[in-house]
Amino acid sequence: xxxxxxxxxxxxxxxxxxxxxFQSSELYDGLAAVYDYGQMGAQLKKNLRDAWWKxxxxxxxxxxxxxxxxxxxxxxxxxxxxxxxxxxxxxIDNKDSNKRYRVDHLIEGFAEELLAISKEQLAIxxxxxxxxxxxxxxxxxxxxxxxxxxxDYAGLKxxxxxxxxxxxxxKTCNWTEIREFNLMFNTKIGxxxxxxxxIYLRPExxxxxxxxxLNVQKSGRMKIPFGIAQTxxxxxxxxxxxxxxxxxxEFEQMEMQFFxxxxxxxxxxxxxxxxxxxxxxxxxxxxxxxRFHDHVKLAHYADAALDIEFEFPFGWKELEGIHSRxxxxxxxxxxxxxxxxQYFDNDLNEEGKPYGNYTPYVLETSVGLDRxxxxxLSLAYQNENWKKEDGTDDSxxxxxxxxxxxxxxxxxxxLLKKDGLPEIAKELLESCKQSFHCFYEEKDAIGKRYRxxxxxxTPFCVTIDHQTKEDNTVTIRYRDDMRQERIxxxxxxxxxxxxxx
Ligand code: ATP
Numbered sequence: 293x294x295x296x297x298x299x300x301x302x303x304x305x306x307x308x309x310x311x312x313x314f315q316s317s318e319l320y321d322g323l324a325a326v327y328d329y330g331q332m333g334a335q336l337k338k339n340l341r342d343a344w345w346k347x348x349x350x351x352x353x354x355x356x357x358x359x360x361x362x363x364x365x366x367x368x369x370x371x372x373x374x375x376x377x378x379x380x381x382x383x384i385d386n387k388d389s390n391k392r393y394r395v396d397h398l399i400e401g402f403a404e405e406l407l408a409i410s411k412e413q414l415a416i417x418x419x420x421x422x423x424x425x426x427x428x429x430x431x432x433x434x435x436x437x438x439x440x441x442x443x444d445y446a447g448l449k450x451x452x453x454x455x456x457x458x459x460x461x462x463k464t465c466n467w468t469e470i471r472e473f474n475l476m477f478n479t480k481i482g483x484x485x486x487x488x489x490x491i492y493l494r495p496e497x498x499x500x501x502x503x504x505x506l507n508v509q510k511s512g513r514m515k516i517p518f519g520i521a522q523t524x525x526x527x528x529x530x531x532x533x534x535x536x537x538x539x540x541x542e543f544e545q546m547e548m549q550f551f552x553x554x555x556x557x558x559x560x561x562x563x564x565x566x567x568x569x570x571x572x573x574x575x576x577x578x579x580x581x582x583r584f585h586d587h588v589k590l591a592h593y594a595d596a597a598l599d600i601e602f603e604f605p606f607g608w609k610e611l612e613g614i615h616s617r618x619x620x621x622x623x624x625x626x627x628x629x630x631x632x633x634q635y636f637d638n639d640l641n642e643e644g645k646p647y648g649n650y651t652p653y654v655l656e657t658s659v660g661l662d663r664x665x666x667x668x669l670s671l672a673y674q675n676e677n678w679k680k681e682d683g684t685d686d687s688x689x690x691x692x693x694x695x696x697x698x699x700x701x702x703x704x705x706x707l708l709k710k711d712g713l714p715e716i717a718k719e720l721l722e723s724c725k726q727s728f729h730c731f732y733e734e735k736d737a738i739g740k741r742y743r744x745x746x747x748x749x750t751p752f753c754v755t756i757d758h759q760t761k762e763d764n765t766v767t768i769r770y771r772d773d774m775r776q777e778r779i780x781x782x783x784x785x786x787x788x789x790x791x792x793x
Contacts (some may be wrong), residue, residue, distance in 0.1 A: 300605035304536055304675045308740055310748050323542045335699035340664055343405040348521040356519035361500025369490050369499050372628035374592050378622040386459035387466040392531050394563045395448050395470055399436045401458045401786050403429040427598050441589035445470040448755040475658045493527035501549045502621040537662040544661040551652040560655040561616045568657050576694040593620035602667045691749030692772055700750045701728040701792045705741050707757040709734045717756045724785050728792050733783035752788055
Protein backbone atom coordinates (compact mmCIF):
# COMPACT_ATOMS: atom_id res chain seq x y z
CA UNK A 293 0.00 0.00 0.00
CA UNK A 294 1.23 3.48 -0.77
CA UNK A 295 2.57 5.87 1.88
CA UNK A 296 0.95 9.27 1.73
CA UNK A 297 2.01 12.69 2.89
CA UNK A 298 -0.09 15.79 2.73
CA UNK A 299 1.82 18.96 3.30
CA UNK A 300 0.41 22.47 3.07
CA UNK A 301 3.49 24.09 1.48
CA UNK A 302 3.50 21.31 -1.13
CA UNK A 303 -0.18 21.93 -1.87
CA UNK A 304 0.47 25.64 -2.49
CA UNK A 305 3.30 24.98 -4.93
CA UNK A 306 1.33 22.20 -6.62
CA UNK A 307 -1.54 24.66 -7.19
CA UNK A 308 0.80 26.99 -9.01
CA UNK A 309 2.60 24.31 -11.01
CA UNK A 310 -0.59 22.73 -12.35
CA UNK A 311 -2.67 25.83 -13.07
CA UNK A 312 -4.97 25.79 -10.04
CA UNK A 313 -4.06 29.06 -8.29
CA PHE A 314 -1.63 31.89 -9.01
CA GLN A 315 -0.68 34.85 -6.87
CA SER A 316 -2.49 37.92 -8.25
CA SER A 317 -0.28 40.23 -10.35
CA GLU A 318 2.64 37.90 -9.82
CA LEU A 319 4.46 39.66 -12.67
CA TYR A 320 4.66 42.72 -10.42
CA ASP A 321 5.67 40.70 -7.35
CA GLY A 322 2.09 39.99 -6.34
CA LEU A 323 -0.64 41.65 -4.34
CA ALA A 324 -0.95 40.34 -0.79
CA ALA A 325 -3.96 38.14 -0.01
CA VAL A 326 -5.35 38.34 -3.55
CA TYR A 327 -5.25 35.28 -5.83
CA ASP A 328 -6.14 34.31 -9.39
CA TYR A 329 -7.62 30.94 -10.32
CA GLY A 330 -5.89 29.29 -13.26
CA GLN A 331 -7.29 27.03 -15.96
CA MET A 332 -7.83 24.06 -13.63
CA GLY A 333 -8.78 26.09 -10.57
CA ALA A 334 -11.45 28.14 -12.33
CA GLN A 335 -13.17 24.93 -13.45
CA LEU A 336 -13.01 23.29 -10.02
CA LYS A 337 -14.33 26.48 -8.44
CA LYS A 338 -17.18 26.57 -10.94
CA ASN A 339 -18.02 22.92 -10.24
CA LEU A 340 -18.17 23.65 -6.51
CA ARG A 341 -20.31 26.74 -7.06
CA ASP A 342 -22.63 24.77 -9.37
CA ALA A 343 -22.95 21.93 -6.83
CA TRP A 344 -23.94 24.42 -4.12
CA TRP A 345 -26.30 26.31 -6.43
CA LYS A 346 -28.00 23.11 -7.53
CA UNK A 347 -28.39 21.83 -3.98
CA UNK A 348 -29.97 25.12 -2.92
CA UNK A 349 -32.11 26.14 -5.87
CA UNK A 350 -32.95 22.82 -7.52
CA UNK A 351 -32.77 19.97 -5.05
CA UNK A 352 -34.20 21.60 -1.99
CA UNK A 353 -37.57 20.42 -0.88
CA UNK A 354 -38.31 23.91 0.46
CA UNK A 355 -38.50 26.58 -2.09
CA UNK A 356 -35.25 28.44 -2.53
CA UNK A 357 -34.63 30.77 -5.45
CA UNK A 358 -31.37 32.30 -6.63
CA UNK A 359 -30.54 35.92 -7.44
CA UNK A 360 -27.46 37.82 -8.59
CA UNK A 361 -27.31 41.26 -6.97
CA UNK A 362 -24.75 43.95 -7.80
CA UNK A 363 -21.55 44.42 -5.82
CA UNK A 364 -22.14 48.16 -5.54
CA UNK A 365 -25.06 49.14 -3.36
CA UNK A 366 -26.49 52.36 -2.01
CA UNK A 367 -24.16 53.51 0.80
CA UNK A 368 -27.04 53.68 3.28
CA UNK A 369 -27.34 49.88 3.00
CA UNK A 370 -24.13 49.58 4.98
CA UNK A 371 -25.28 52.10 7.60
CA UNK A 372 -28.49 50.12 8.06
CA UNK A 373 -26.70 46.78 8.23
CA UNK A 374 -24.34 48.04 10.93
CA UNK A 375 -21.21 47.59 8.83
CA UNK A 376 -20.22 51.28 8.82
CA UNK A 377 -20.30 51.44 12.60
CA UNK A 378 -19.28 48.02 13.69
CA UNK A 379 -17.71 45.88 10.96
CA UNK A 380 -14.36 46.07 12.58
CA UNK A 381 -11.87 43.91 14.37
CA UNK A 382 -9.82 44.79 17.44
CA UNK A 383 -6.24 45.43 16.31
CA ILE A 384 -2.96 46.03 18.03
CA ASP A 385 0.28 47.38 16.58
CA ASN A 386 3.81 46.52 17.57
CA LYS A 387 5.65 49.83 17.99
CA ASP A 388 9.03 48.44 16.98
CA SER A 389 8.07 46.62 13.78
CA ASN A 390 4.94 48.71 13.01
CA LYS A 391 3.23 45.43 12.25
CA ARG A 392 -0.52 45.35 12.89
CA TYR A 393 -2.20 42.24 14.28
CA ARG A 394 -5.76 41.18 14.78
CA VAL A 395 -5.86 40.65 18.54
CA ASP A 396 -7.57 37.25 18.39
CA HIS A 397 -5.06 36.01 15.80
CA LEU A 398 -2.11 37.19 17.86
CA ILE A 399 -3.37 35.33 20.93
CA GLU A 400 -4.37 32.23 18.94
CA GLY A 401 -0.90 32.18 17.36
CA PHE A 402 0.63 32.21 20.84
CA ALA A 403 -1.61 29.33 21.94
CA GLU A 404 -0.69 27.36 18.81
CA GLU A 405 3.01 27.79 19.64
CA LEU A 406 2.37 26.50 23.17
CA LEU A 407 0.55 23.47 21.80
CA ALA A 408 3.42 22.76 19.40
CA ILE A 409 5.90 22.88 22.30
CA SER A 410 3.61 20.61 24.29
CA LYS A 411 3.63 18.06 21.47
CA GLU A 412 7.43 18.20 21.20
CA GLN A 413 7.84 17.70 24.95
CA LEU A 414 5.43 14.78 24.93
CA ALA A 415 7.42 13.16 22.13
CA ILE A 416 10.61 13.25 24.23
CA UNK A 417 8.86 12.01 27.39
CA UNK A 418 8.50 15.28 29.34
CA UNK A 419 4.88 14.60 30.21
CA UNK A 420 4.60 17.14 33.02
CA UNK A 421 5.94 20.06 30.96
CA UNK A 422 3.77 18.99 28.00
CA UNK A 423 0.65 19.05 30.21
CA UNK A 424 1.57 22.45 31.66
CA UNK A 425 1.95 24.01 28.21
CA UNK A 426 -1.28 22.51 26.96
CA UNK A 427 -3.18 23.77 29.99
CA UNK A 428 -1.73 27.26 29.57
CA UNK A 429 -2.75 27.34 25.89
CA UNK A 430 -6.31 26.31 26.72
CA UNK A 431 -6.56 28.79 29.61
CA UNK A 432 -5.37 31.65 27.41
CA UNK A 433 -7.89 30.81 24.68
CA UNK A 434 -10.75 30.49 27.17
CA UNK A 435 -9.87 33.86 28.73
CA UNK A 436 -9.62 35.44 25.29
CA UNK A 437 -13.11 34.22 24.34
CA UNK A 438 -14.60 35.75 27.49
CA UNK A 439 -12.77 39.07 27.06
CA UNK A 440 -13.79 39.35 23.40
CA UNK A 441 -17.38 38.53 24.33
CA UNK A 442 -17.28 41.38 26.88
CA UNK A 443 -15.49 43.75 24.40
CA ASP A 444 -12.94 44.20 27.19
CA TYR A 445 -9.95 45.64 25.32
CA ALA A 446 -8.03 46.60 28.47
CA GLY A 447 -8.39 43.00 29.64
CA LEU A 448 -7.18 41.68 26.28
CA LYS A 449 -4.15 43.96 26.38
CA UNK A 450 -3.39 42.70 29.89
CA UNK A 451 -3.68 39.10 28.69
CA UNK A 452 -1.12 39.84 25.96
CA UNK A 453 1.23 41.51 28.44
CA UNK A 454 0.87 38.92 31.20
CA UNK A 455 1.81 36.17 28.75
CA UNK A 456 4.61 38.23 27.21
CA UNK A 457 3.24 37.61 23.73
CA UNK A 458 5.79 38.87 21.23
CA UNK A 459 5.64 40.29 17.72
CA UNK A 460 6.86 37.69 15.22
CA UNK A 461 9.07 40.28 13.49
CA UNK A 462 10.58 42.54 16.18
CA LYS A 463 10.35 39.83 18.90
CA THR A 464 9.38 42.57 21.37
CA CYS A 465 6.33 43.15 23.55
CA ASN A 466 6.16 46.88 22.82
CA TRP A 467 2.43 47.11 22.00
CA THR A 468 0.05 50.03 21.31
CA GLU A 469 -3.44 50.17 22.81
CA ILE A 470 -6.06 47.99 21.12
CA ARG A 471 -8.16 49.83 18.50
CA GLU A 472 -11.01 49.05 16.14
CA PHE A 473 -10.28 48.88 12.40
CA ASN A 474 -13.08 48.87 9.82
CA LEU A 475 -12.69 46.17 7.18
CA MET A 476 -14.69 47.72 4.33
CA PHE A 477 -13.04 49.02 1.17
CA ASN A 478 -14.50 52.23 -0.19
CA THR A 479 -14.38 54.03 -3.49
CA LYS A 480 -16.08 56.92 -5.30
CA ILE A 481 -18.95 56.59 -7.71
CA GLY A 482 -19.55 59.07 -10.55
CA UNK A 483 -17.24 60.84 -12.97
CA UNK A 484 -16.47 63.96 -10.97
CA UNK A 485 -14.99 63.56 -7.56
CA UNK A 486 -16.83 66.65 -6.19
CA UNK A 487 -20.17 65.19 -7.14
CA UNK A 488 -19.20 61.74 -6.18
CA UNK A 489 -20.32 59.88 -3.17
CA UNK A 490 -18.41 57.28 -1.20
CA ILE A 491 -19.61 53.78 -1.81
CA TYR A 492 -18.35 50.47 -0.48
CA LEU A 493 -17.32 47.23 -2.07
CA ARG A 494 -19.74 44.80 -0.41
CA PRO A 495 -18.13 42.93 2.51
CA GLU A 496 -20.81 40.21 2.29
CA UNK A 497 -23.40 39.21 -0.30
CA UNK A 498 -26.25 38.94 2.22
CA UNK A 499 -27.39 42.57 2.05
CA UNK A 500 -28.16 42.21 -1.67
CA UNK A 501 -30.66 39.55 -0.63
CA UNK A 502 -32.26 41.56 2.18
CA UNK A 503 -32.87 44.64 0.06
CA UNK A 504 -34.47 42.43 -2.59
CA UNK A 505 -36.67 40.50 -0.16
CA LEU A 506 -39.91 42.18 -1.23
CA ASN A 507 -39.01 42.16 -4.95
CA VAL A 508 -38.47 38.41 -4.91
CA GLN A 509 -41.32 37.60 -2.56
CA LYS A 510 -43.85 39.57 -4.60
CA SER A 511 -42.63 38.80 -8.14
CA GLY A 512 -42.15 35.10 -7.33
CA ARG A 513 -45.32 34.86 -5.16
CA MET A 514 -43.15 33.20 -2.54
CA LYS A 515 -44.71 31.82 0.63
CA ILE A 516 -42.87 31.73 3.93
CA PRO A 517 -40.78 29.71 4.68
CA PHE A 518 -38.63 30.33 1.61
CA GLY A 519 -35.02 31.08 0.83
CA ILE A 520 -33.01 33.33 -1.46
CA ALA A 521 -29.58 32.10 -2.49
CA GLN A 522 -26.72 34.01 -4.05
CA THR A 523 -23.07 33.52 -4.91
CA UNK A 524 -20.65 36.34 -5.56
CA UNK A 525 -17.58 38.34 -4.70
CA UNK A 526 -17.11 40.02 -1.33
CA UNK A 527 -14.27 42.28 -0.21
CA UNK A 528 -12.66 42.79 3.18
CA UNK A 529 -9.52 44.68 4.02
CA UNK A 530 -8.20 41.84 6.14
CA UNK A 531 -5.25 42.86 8.21
CA UNK A 532 -3.92 39.45 8.89
CA UNK A 533 -3.93 37.99 5.43
CA UNK A 534 -2.29 34.61 5.56
CA UNK A 535 -2.85 30.93 5.00
CA UNK A 536 -3.16 31.17 1.23
CA UNK A 537 -6.75 31.36 -0.02
CA UNK A 538 -8.13 30.83 3.49
CA UNK A 539 -8.16 34.55 4.22
CA UNK A 540 -8.29 36.80 1.17
CA UNK A 541 -9.11 40.45 0.58
CA GLU A 542 -11.28 39.58 -2.43
CA PHE A 543 -13.17 36.31 -2.10
CA GLU A 544 -16.40 34.63 -3.04
CA GLN A 545 -19.30 33.76 -0.79
CA MET A 546 -22.25 31.43 -1.28
CA GLU A 547 -25.02 32.63 0.97
CA MET A 548 -28.61 31.67 1.53
CA GLN A 549 -31.11 33.64 3.59
CA PHE A 550 -34.08 31.60 4.71
CA PHE A 551 -37.12 33.73 5.64
CA UNK A 552 -39.24 32.27 8.40
CA UNK A 553 -42.07 32.99 10.78
CA UNK A 554 -40.90 34.64 14.05
CA UNK A 555 -40.63 32.07 16.83
CA UNK A 556 -39.57 29.23 14.54
CA UNK A 557 -35.91 30.24 14.41
CA UNK A 558 -34.60 27.54 16.79
CA UNK A 559 -36.17 24.79 14.74
CA UNK A 560 -34.78 26.18 11.45
CA UNK A 561 -31.39 26.82 13.02
CA UNK A 562 -31.13 23.14 13.93
CA UNK A 563 -32.47 22.10 10.53
CA UNK A 564 -29.90 24.13 8.57
CA UNK A 565 -27.08 23.21 10.91
CA UNK A 566 -27.65 19.53 10.10
CA UNK A 567 -28.45 20.07 6.43
CA UNK A 568 -25.28 22.03 5.74
CA UNK A 569 -23.05 19.51 7.51
CA UNK A 570 -24.70 16.72 5.52
CA UNK A 571 -24.12 18.66 2.31
CA UNK A 572 -20.40 18.98 3.01
CA UNK A 573 -20.30 15.23 3.63
CA UNK A 574 -22.18 14.65 0.37
CA UNK A 575 -19.40 16.31 -1.62
CA UNK A 576 -16.85 13.98 -0.07
CA UNK A 577 -15.67 15.73 3.11
CA UNK A 578 -15.30 13.05 5.83
CA UNK A 579 -17.56 13.61 8.86
CA UNK A 580 -14.61 13.36 11.25
CA UNK A 581 -12.97 16.35 9.55
CA UNK A 582 -15.99 18.56 10.30
CA ARG A 583 -17.23 19.92 13.59
CA PHE A 584 -19.53 22.62 14.98
CA HIS A 585 -18.22 25.54 16.97
CA ASP A 586 -20.85 27.63 18.80
CA HIS A 587 -20.13 31.36 18.98
CA VAL A 588 -19.52 32.77 22.45
CA LYS A 589 -19.78 36.38 21.30
CA LEU A 590 -22.80 36.90 19.07
CA ALA A 591 -22.71 39.50 16.29
CA HIS A 592 -25.05 42.47 16.73
CA TYR A 593 -27.66 40.87 14.44
CA ALA A 594 -27.74 37.29 15.76
CA ASP A 595 -29.61 35.38 18.48
CA ALA A 596 -27.63 32.18 17.79
CA ALA A 597 -24.62 31.41 15.62
CA LEU A 598 -22.15 28.66 14.94
CA ASP A 599 -19.35 27.82 12.58
CA ILE A 600 -18.94 24.59 10.68
CA GLU A 601 -15.21 24.05 11.06
CA PHE A 602 -12.96 21.91 8.91
CA GLU A 603 -9.61 20.49 9.96
CA PHE A 604 -7.39 22.39 7.51
CA PRO A 605 -3.69 21.44 7.27
CA PHE A 606 -3.05 24.33 9.70
CA GLY A 607 -5.76 23.40 12.21
CA TRP A 608 -9.51 23.59 12.80
CA LYS A 609 -10.93 26.74 11.18
CA GLU A 610 -14.25 28.18 10.04
CA LEU A 611 -15.54 26.94 6.72
CA GLU A 612 -19.16 28.07 6.96
CA GLY A 613 -21.25 30.19 9.31
CA ILE A 614 -24.87 29.46 10.31
CA HIS A 615 -26.52 32.52 11.82
CA SER A 616 -29.97 33.09 13.25
CA ARG A 617 -30.29 36.78 12.30
CA UNK A 618 -33.75 37.47 13.78
CA UNK A 619 -35.62 40.32 12.04
CA UNK A 620 -32.62 42.62 12.50
CA UNK A 621 -31.75 43.22 8.85
CA UNK A 622 -35.25 43.67 7.45
CA UNK A 623 -36.22 45.95 10.35
CA UNK A 624 -33.09 48.04 9.87
CA UNK A 625 -33.72 48.41 6.13
CA UNK A 626 -37.34 49.33 6.82
CA UNK A 627 -36.20 52.02 9.26
CA UNK A 628 -33.46 53.48 7.07
CA UNK A 629 -35.46 53.36 3.82
CA UNK A 630 -38.67 54.47 5.56
CA UNK A 631 -40.52 51.74 3.65
CA UNK A 632 -42.62 48.93 5.00
CA UNK A 633 -40.91 45.55 4.66
CA GLN A 634 -43.44 43.02 5.87
CA TYR A 635 -45.09 39.81 4.83
CA PHE A 636 -48.76 38.92 5.04
CA ASP A 637 -49.12 35.34 6.22
CA ASN A 638 -52.62 33.99 5.55
CA ASP A 639 -51.92 30.55 7.00
CA LEU A 640 -53.99 29.91 10.09
CA ASN A 641 -52.50 29.81 13.57
CA GLU A 642 -53.60 27.53 16.45
CA GLU A 643 -56.56 29.80 17.13
CA GLY A 644 -57.70 29.40 13.54
CA LYS A 645 -56.83 33.02 12.62
CA PRO A 646 -54.34 34.17 9.96
CA TYR A 647 -50.88 34.90 11.27
CA GLY A 648 -51.21 38.28 9.53
CA ASN A 649 -48.51 40.87 8.93
CA TYR A 650 -45.04 40.47 10.36
CA THR A 651 -41.37 41.09 9.64
CA PRO A 652 -39.89 37.68 8.81
CA TYR A 653 -37.00 36.24 10.77
CA VAL A 654 -33.94 35.06 8.89
CA LEU A 655 -31.76 32.00 9.10
CA GLU A 656 -28.53 32.40 7.16
CA THR A 657 -26.04 29.87 5.82
CA SER A 658 -22.83 31.43 4.53
CA VAL A 659 -19.93 29.48 3.11
CA GLY A 660 -16.74 30.80 1.52
CA LEU A 661 -16.22 29.30 -1.93
CA ASP A 662 -12.45 29.75 -1.71
CA ARG A 663 -12.35 28.04 1.69
CA UNK A 664 -14.42 25.19 0.28
CA UNK A 665 -11.96 24.95 -2.61
CA UNK A 666 -9.06 24.77 -0.14
CA UNK A 667 -10.94 22.11 1.83
CA UNK A 668 -11.44 19.92 -1.23
CA LEU A 669 -7.90 20.42 -2.42
CA SER A 670 -6.27 19.71 0.92
CA LEU A 671 -8.22 16.45 1.17
CA ALA A 672 -7.41 15.53 -2.42
CA TYR A 673 -3.67 16.15 -2.43
CA GLN A 674 -1.63 12.97 -1.88
CA ASN A 675 2.07 12.42 -2.31
CA GLU A 676 2.23 8.65 -2.63
CA ASN A 677 5.25 6.36 -2.76
CA TRP A 678 5.42 2.59 -2.79
CA LYS A 679 7.61 -0.42 -3.62
CA LYS A 680 7.03 -2.05 -6.97
CA GLU A 681 6.98 -5.83 -7.40
CA ASP A 682 10.61 -5.78 -8.59
CA GLY A 683 11.61 -4.02 -5.33
CA THR A 684 12.29 -0.59 -6.84
CA ASP A 685 10.63 2.59 -5.54
CA ASP A 686 7.87 4.43 -7.31
CA SER A 687 5.92 7.58 -6.48
CA UNK A 688 3.32 9.99 -7.74
CA UNK A 689 1.52 13.17 -6.71
CA UNK A 690 -2.21 12.78 -7.17
CA UNK A 691 -5.26 14.96 -6.59
CA UNK A 692 -8.03 12.60 -5.53
CA UNK A 693 -10.77 15.15 -6.19
CA UNK A 694 -14.20 13.44 -6.15
CA UNK A 695 -15.07 12.61 -9.77
CA UNK A 696 -18.19 14.76 -9.83
CA UNK A 697 -16.16 17.84 -8.83
CA UNK A 698 -12.98 17.19 -10.83
CA UNK A 699 -12.23 19.89 -13.45
CA UNK A 700 -11.55 17.36 -16.21
CA UNK A 701 -13.40 14.05 -16.08
CA UNK A 702 -11.81 12.03 -18.85
CA UNK A 703 -8.43 12.07 -20.58
CA UNK A 704 -8.49 10.56 -24.06
CA UNK A 705 -5.05 9.29 -24.99
CA UNK A 706 -4.11 7.60 -28.28
CA LEU A 707 -1.10 5.39 -27.55
CA LEU A 708 0.68 6.60 -30.72
CA LYS A 709 0.32 9.62 -32.94
CA LYS A 710 -0.16 7.44 -36.01
CA ASP A 711 -1.79 4.27 -37.41
CA GLY A 712 -5.28 5.79 -37.25
CA LEU A 713 -5.28 5.89 -33.43
CA PRO A 714 -5.74 9.70 -33.14
CA GLU A 715 -8.75 9.48 -35.47
CA ILE A 716 -10.52 6.96 -33.21
CA ALA A 717 -9.59 9.04 -30.16
CA LYS A 718 -10.98 12.22 -31.69
CA GLU A 719 -14.21 10.49 -32.57
CA LEU A 720 -14.56 9.47 -28.92
CA LEU A 721 -13.81 13.06 -27.88
CA GLU A 722 -16.56 14.33 -30.20
CA SER A 723 -19.09 11.91 -28.73
CA CYS A 724 -18.22 12.73 -25.08
CA LYS A 725 -17.55 16.46 -25.02
CA GLN A 726 -21.20 17.52 -24.87
CA SER A 727 -21.70 15.45 -21.72
CA PHE A 728 -18.58 16.12 -19.64
CA HIS A 729 -15.22 17.85 -19.73
CA CYS A 730 -12.55 15.88 -21.64
CA PHE A 731 -8.85 16.38 -22.22
CA TYR A 732 -7.14 15.14 -25.38
CA GLU A 733 -3.39 14.42 -25.38
CA GLU A 734 -1.21 12.55 -27.86
CA LYS A 735 2.30 13.64 -26.83
CA ASP A 736 4.74 11.76 -24.52
CA ALA A 737 4.95 8.22 -23.21
CA ILE A 738 1.69 6.90 -21.80
CA GLY A 739 3.09 6.57 -18.24
CA LYS A 740 4.07 10.21 -18.25
CA ARG A 741 0.65 11.24 -19.50
CA TYR A 742 -1.03 9.20 -16.70
CA ARG A 743 1.14 10.93 -14.07
CA UNK A 744 0.18 14.33 -15.42
CA UNK A 745 -3.51 13.44 -15.30
CA UNK A 746 -3.02 12.24 -11.68
CA UNK A 747 -1.41 15.56 -10.81
CA UNK A 748 -4.34 17.60 -12.15
CA UNK A 749 -6.88 15.21 -10.68
CA THR A 750 -8.47 13.65 -13.79
CA PRO A 751 -10.36 10.60 -12.48
CA PHE A 752 -10.40 8.53 -15.70
CA CYS A 753 -8.00 8.00 -18.60
CA VAL A 754 -8.82 6.04 -21.72
CA THR A 755 -6.05 4.74 -23.96
CA ILE A 756 -6.66 3.85 -27.59
CA ASP A 757 -4.14 1.30 -28.91
CA HIS A 758 -3.74 -1.14 -31.81
CA GLN A 759 -6.04 -3.66 -30.21
CA THR A 760 -8.80 -1.02 -30.36
CA LYS A 761 -8.68 -1.30 -34.13
CA GLU A 762 -9.13 -5.05 -33.94
CA ASP A 763 -11.82 -5.50 -31.30
CA ASN A 764 -13.16 -2.01 -30.49
CA THR A 765 -11.97 -2.11 -26.88
CA VAL A 766 -9.91 0.47 -24.94
CA THR A 767 -8.02 0.54 -21.65
CA ILE A 768 -9.64 2.60 -18.93
CA ARG A 769 -7.41 3.60 -16.03
CA TYR A 770 -8.82 4.69 -12.68
CA ARG A 771 -6.88 7.49 -10.99
CA ASP A 772 -7.42 6.55 -7.35
CA ASP A 773 -6.12 2.98 -7.38
CA MET A 774 -4.39 3.03 -10.81
CA ARG A 775 -6.41 -0.03 -11.78
CA GLN A 776 -6.72 -0.69 -15.51
CA GLU A 777 -9.26 -2.72 -17.42
CA ARG A 778 -10.42 -3.22 -20.97
CA ILE A 779 -13.89 -2.08 -21.85
CA UNK A 780 -15.80 -1.61 -25.09
CA UNK A 781 -15.12 1.70 -26.82
CA UNK A 782 -18.87 2.18 -27.13
CA UNK A 783 -19.32 1.93 -23.33
CA UNK A 784 -16.83 4.68 -22.39
CA UNK A 785 -19.27 7.55 -22.53
CA UNK A 786 -22.05 5.93 -20.51
CA UNK A 787 -19.61 4.53 -17.93
CA UNK A 788 -17.89 7.88 -17.30
CA UNK A 789 -21.22 9.69 -17.39
CA UNK A 790 -22.60 7.43 -14.68
CA UNK A 791 -19.49 7.93 -12.53
CA UNK A 792 -19.37 11.73 -12.77
CA UNK A 793 -23.03 12.71 -12.67
P1 ATP B 1 -13.38 34.73 10.06
O1 ATP B 1 -13.80 34.64 11.51
O2 ATP B 1 -12.54 33.58 9.61
O3 ATP B 1 -12.82 36.08 9.69
P2 ATP B 1 -16.07 35.48 9.52
O4 ATP B 1 -16.77 34.90 10.71
O5 ATP B 1 -15.78 36.92 9.49
O6 ATP B 1 -14.73 34.64 9.21
P3 ATP B 1 -18.43 35.42 7.91
O7 ATP B 1 -18.63 36.88 7.96
O8 ATP B 1 -19.32 34.54 8.72
O9 ATP B 1 -16.89 35.08 8.22
O10 ATP B 1 -18.44 34.97 6.38
C1 ATP B 1 -18.99 33.75 5.94
C2 ATP B 1 -17.97 32.89 5.25
O11 ATP B 1 -17.24 33.64 4.28
C3 ATP B 1 -16.90 32.33 6.17
O12 ATP B 1 -17.36 31.17 6.81
C4 ATP B 1 -15.77 32.06 5.23
O13 ATP B 1 -15.92 30.78 4.62
C5 ATP B 1 -15.92 33.13 4.18
N1 ATP B 1 -14.94 34.21 4.41
C6 ATP B 1 -15.04 35.24 5.27
N2 ATP B 1 -13.95 36.03 5.21
C7 ATP B 1 -13.15 35.48 4.27
C8 ATP B 1 -11.87 35.85 3.72
N3 ATP B 1 -11.24 36.94 4.12
N4 ATP B 1 -11.33 35.05 2.77
C9 ATP B 1 -11.98 33.94 2.33
N5 ATP B 1 -13.17 33.56 2.81
C10 ATP B 1 -13.76 34.32 3.76
